[in-house]
Amino acid sequence: MLVIPTLEISSIKKNETHLALNNMVQDTQISERIKLSWSDTVELVGSSSVDEVGLRERVASLATRSIKRDSKLQALNMVTSMCDLTTLEGQDTDGKVSQMVAKAISPDPNDSSVPSVAAVCVYPGLVEIAKKETSGSKVLVASVSSYFPSGQAPLESKIHDTKYAISNGADEIDIVINRKAFLEGDDRRVFDEISTLKEVCGDVHLKTILEVGELGTYDNIRKASMIAMSAGSDFIKTSTGKISEGASREACCIMAKAAQDFRKATGSIVGIKVAGGIKDAKDSIRYLVLIKEEIGEDWLDPKYFRFGASSLLNDVLRQIKKIKTGAYQDSYYFPRG
DSSP states (O other), X not given: OOEEEEEEEEEEETTEEEEEEEEEEOOOOOOOOOOOOHHHHHHHHTTOOOOHHHHHHHHHHHHTOEEOHHHHHHHHHHHHHHBEEEOOOTTOOHHHHHHHHHHHHOSSTTOTTSOOOSEXXXXXXXXXXXXXXXXXXXXXXXXXXSSTTTOOSOHHHHHXXXXXXXXXXXXXXXXXXXXXXXXXXXXXXXXXXHHHHHHHHTTSEEEEEOOXXXXXXXXXXXXXXXXXXXXXXXXXXXXXXXXXXXXXXXXHHHHHHHHHHHHHHHSOOOEEEEESSOOSHHHHHHHHHHHHHHHOGGGOSTTTEEEEOHHHHHHHHHHHHHHHHSSOOOGGGSOOO
């Protein structure tokens, strides 16, 4: 049984954050979600706006926090357990997926204390091989759907795409919101599409990608977050990773506060996934600090917080090795994935 740390952060000094971690058993089952009606969603979204100046100042202040040295190793193991490894290229093959899964299960074959990652993410046509290779492990299989990354397809095609991935064994489905409808002000259509796809998913977890870099404003990020959660999403996710502007701590902070407000209104916790542009361990720990300081430790669990950053993992592993041995390892030391 895999044991992972839960992060506890308390301020020690003005610019220092202490990370103390307690053990808890990983449970990949996300609690039952509440789906709201459209009228309730409109009321929940309301007319609140994001204080852009205050947001930037808050994010900047959190970025100055340092991490207690004796907690860094545990924090890095937590980041590892929250990673989703992804391969979403036209040149993907069964062999490439098998290689990625091997790394997901055992990120550092020479150190069994390093936890496995949360999930692997592939195209629908490669779910079957991914499911086969993850058999017997705790690693989940996610599949993109709804004509990722553009989402520019009829709803019927998105439904077929989703059903196909689930029929091949997907544990999680990653969809993209209909940005055309959203940017044209057709919020109801965005809500209805997500709601329909969640019905198709049933107990399979639904992660809804907002593509924050295309939404234009902070207010739109908050509104899209609220719509996606109200329609039944189990996770809201920053980006597809296919555009230049992916995750940012500002976007994450907005989504986190929206998730906190949604919990207050419904009692239901929705997960958050940051993806796109997170490449080093130091940055990943900043996200953990942000989540704990802004919305609390309940989200510091792979059930409710993920990193979609395959290139991040090798730097995290290098930092772990540095703490344990005093020397950095070249990236080729770790298996490719």
